[in-house]
Amino acid sequence: xxxxxxxxxxxxxxxxxxxxxxxxxxxxxxxxxxxxxxxxxxxxxxxxxxxxxxxxxxxxxxxxxxxxxxxxxxxxxxxxxxxxxxxxxxxxxxxxxxxxxxxxxxxxxxxxxxxxxxxxxxxxxxxxxxxxxxxxxxxxxxxxxxxxxxxxxxxxxxxxxxxxxxxxxxxxxxxxxxxxxxxxxxxxxxxxxxxxxxxxxxxxxxxxxxxxxxxxxxxxxxxxxxxxxxxxxxxxxxxxxxxxxxxxxxxxxxxxxxxxxxxxxxxxx
Amino acid sequence: xxxxxxxxxxxxxxxxxxxxxxxxxxxxxxxxxxxxxxxxxxxxxxxxxxxxxxxxxxxxxxxxxxxxxxxxxxxxxxxxxxxxxxxxxxxxxxxxxxxxxxxxxxxxxxxxxxxxxxxxxxxxxxxxxxxxxxxxxxxxxxxxxxxxxxxxxxxxxxxxxxxxxxxxxxxxxxxxxxxxxxxxxxxxxxxxxxxxxxxxxxxxxxxxxxxxxxxxxxxxxxxxxxxxxxxxxxxxxxxxxxxxxxxxxxxxxxxxxxxxxxxxxxxxx
Ligand SMILES: Nc1ncnc2c1ncn2[C@@H]1O[C@H](COP(=O)(O)OP(=O)(O)OP(=O)(O)O)[C@@H](O)[C@H]1O
Ligand SMILES: [Mg+2]
Numbered sequence: 345x346x347x348x349x350x351x352x353x354x355x356x357x358x359x360x361x362x363x364x365x366x367x368x369x370x371x372x373x374x375x376x377x378x379x380x381x382x383x384x385x386x387x388x389x390x391x392x393x394x395x396x397x398x399x400x401x402x403x404x405x406x407x408x409x410x411x412x413x414x415x416x417x418x419x420x421x422x423x424x425x426x427x428x429x430x431x432x433x434x435x436x437x438x439x440x441x442x443x444x445x446x447x448x449x450x451x452x453x454x455x456x457x458x459x460x461x462x463x464x465x466x467x468x469x470x471x472x473x474x475x476x477x478x479x480x481x482x483x484x485x486x487x488x489x490x491x492x493x494x495x496x497x498x499x500x501x502x503x504x505x506x507x508x509x510x511x512x513x514x515x516x517x518x519x520x521x522x523x524x525x526x527x528x529x530x531x532x533x534x535x536x537x538x539x540x541x542x543x544x545x546x547x548x549x550x551x552x553x554x555x556x557x558x559x560x561x562x563x564x565x566x567x568x569x570x571x572x573x574x575x576x577x578x579x580x581x582x583x584x585x586x587x588x589x590x591x592x593x594x595x596x597x598x599x600x601x602x603x604x605x606x607x608x609x610x611x612x613x
Numbered sequence: 614x615x616x617x618x619x620x621x622x623x624x625x626x627x628x629x630x631x632x633x634x635x636x637x638x639x640x641x642x643x644x645x646x647x648x649x650x651x652x653x654x655x656x657x658x659x660x661x662x663x664x665x666x667x668x669x670x671x672x673x674x675x676x677x678x679x680x681x682x683x684x685x686x687x688x689x690x691x692x693x694x695x696x697x698x699x700x701x702x703x704x705x706x707x708x709x710x711x712x713x714x715x716x717x718x719x720x721x722x723x724x725x726x727x728x729x730x731x732x733x734x735x736x737x738x739x740x741x742x743x744x745x746x747x748x749x750x751x752x753x754x755x756x757x758x759x760x761x762x763x764x765x766x767x768x769x770x771x772x773x774x775x776x777x778x779x780x781x782x783x784x785x786x787x788x789x790x791x792x793x794x795x796x797x798x799x800x801x802x803x804x805x806x807x808x809x810x811x812x813x814x815x816x817x818x819x820x821x822x823x824x825x826x827x828x829x830x831x832x833x834x835x836x837x838x839x840x841x842x843x844x845x846x847x848x849x850x851x852x853x854x855x856x857x858x859x860x861x862x863x864x865x866x867x868x869x870x871x872x873x874x875x876x877x878x879x880x881x882x
Contacts, residue, residue, distance in 0.1 A: 438789040444783070450784075450803075452802045452803065465788055466789060509788075
């Protein structure tokens with residue numbers, strides 16, 4: 345982290361983004377696949393403050409990915425709407441970016457080119473190289489900029505995907521279980537890094553996960569999406585950074601508290 | 614496999630590259646030998662000695678003269694021009710249509726039978742129609758080349774598209790890619806290998822179709838040169854022209870192969 349600490353402070357923020365609002369407002373979002381499919385989301389309401397890190401927990405099939413795709417503008421809801429920073433979401437944008445379970449890097453491009461994709465789409469040529477170098481340093485991949493992405497480990501690939509996601513300085517990052525395919529050590533390192541980067545850049549973060557411990561480690565607040573597509577629990581997580589890093593007794597207590605709550609509310613934990 | 618020293622192959626005991634060159638030289642020598650033996654047999658048979666100029670010595674010395682006098686270039690250039698132009702039309706039609714039928718199931722299903730039907734018709738069967746439809750012989754030949762070359766390009770492009778990972782397109786959309794961006798940064802690079810492989814196959818077919826097509830009214834090109842040499846009983850020139858056709862075809866194919874390898878991002882092993 346030595347390299348990145350020096351770059352964090354001077355990361356250029358577009359249009360004074362430190363003051364920009366990137367709160368998220370999800371209002372009455374309802375969705376079903378196909379014409380007569382069963383409802384996947386039924387009237388989801390959720391307010392997320394700017395700079396907040398929210399974990400979205402739920403069983404497999406509860407509609408977490410669906411909700412995230414709708415927030416990202418990759419999927420149109422049957423009803424309801426999403427506002428990000430006061431702007432109604434109509435289509436995807438480099439101002440809010442989703443990260444998927446699989447990094448899906450482009451194998452015909454090297455690490456730096458993959459990282460710069462969003463900048464390229466936005467037509468930002470000036471300063472792109474410097475920006476790419478900065479975000480690669482931020483995710484600890486500065487040394488691998490010229491590598492073929494097919495030569496990277498799974499964890500390194502997901503780091504490239506993270507760098508690619510933040511290169512355009514989005515205010516909001518939507519993470520759909522991006523660490524679930526990684527081994528436990530790599531996952532822990534990335535969980536800590538993502539929280540650190542989000543705080544450094546003032547990002548709003550929505551993290552989808554199955555894993556209560558991951559939610560407690562990374563989030564300021566944990567939200568349960570139950571079957572039937574409704575939010576049935578909404579709990580703040582107040583832990584110090586030290587507690588999160590060391591998995592202290594308080595950390596364990598918090599995990600137990602949420603597990604108990606979720607098994608009562610939704611029979612999961 | 615076994616301790617007993619047995620000769621399992623005729624490979625020469627020298628490493629990689631040198632061995633490849635030596636084996637290639639061996640192949641060429643074998644071909645020349647067969648040609649030379651054929652020439653001897655023809656020269657020694659009473660009914661056929663008029664054709665003895667087909668043998669390597671007269672043919673190759675004639676080829677050398679024709680190269681020095683510029684005749685090789687003069688007869689190759691019109692042929693290369695026709696094949697090149699025909700190929701350009703084949704690519705301009707084959708790649709977009711291939712992308713369309715690769716992307717749209719409906720279009721693929723509708724066009725499948727008509728296209729397979731048309732593809733199976735020898736391009737030379739179009740000759741009478743081409744002669745009627747086009748004002749110049751040149752245009753008719755270019756048309757025949759294009760008809761021959763369009764199918765490999767189209768089907769190879771379509772096959773490449775069906776192997777495209779949809780997650781790549783989602784990633785691109787997610788980062789704000791326009792449809793044009795998706796075409797230039799995802800679809801085309803992803804299927805470049807398939808397109809070029811199609812072009813390579815198309816050039817092979819086009820080069821084969823070219824010679825009979827140039828038996829048509831034109832008075833230039835390799836096909837014409839063959840016909841002309843036959844009519845004037847100029848058999849060393851005829852054999853030399855055949856060699857020129859073979860060499861150019863080989864060189865074109867080799868260039869295509871190198872291009873395919875250059876854009877191929879798939880990792881072996
Ligand atoms: N493209 C689709 N077409 C039809 N049904 C779908 C589609 N995508 C998801 N579904 C259905 O919608 C429901 C919610 O799926 P979703 O992927 O949002 O769940 P999830 O909470 O993300 O699950 P997981 O934790 O397993 O990723 C599931 O029943 C799923 O089968
Ligand atoms: Mg999911």
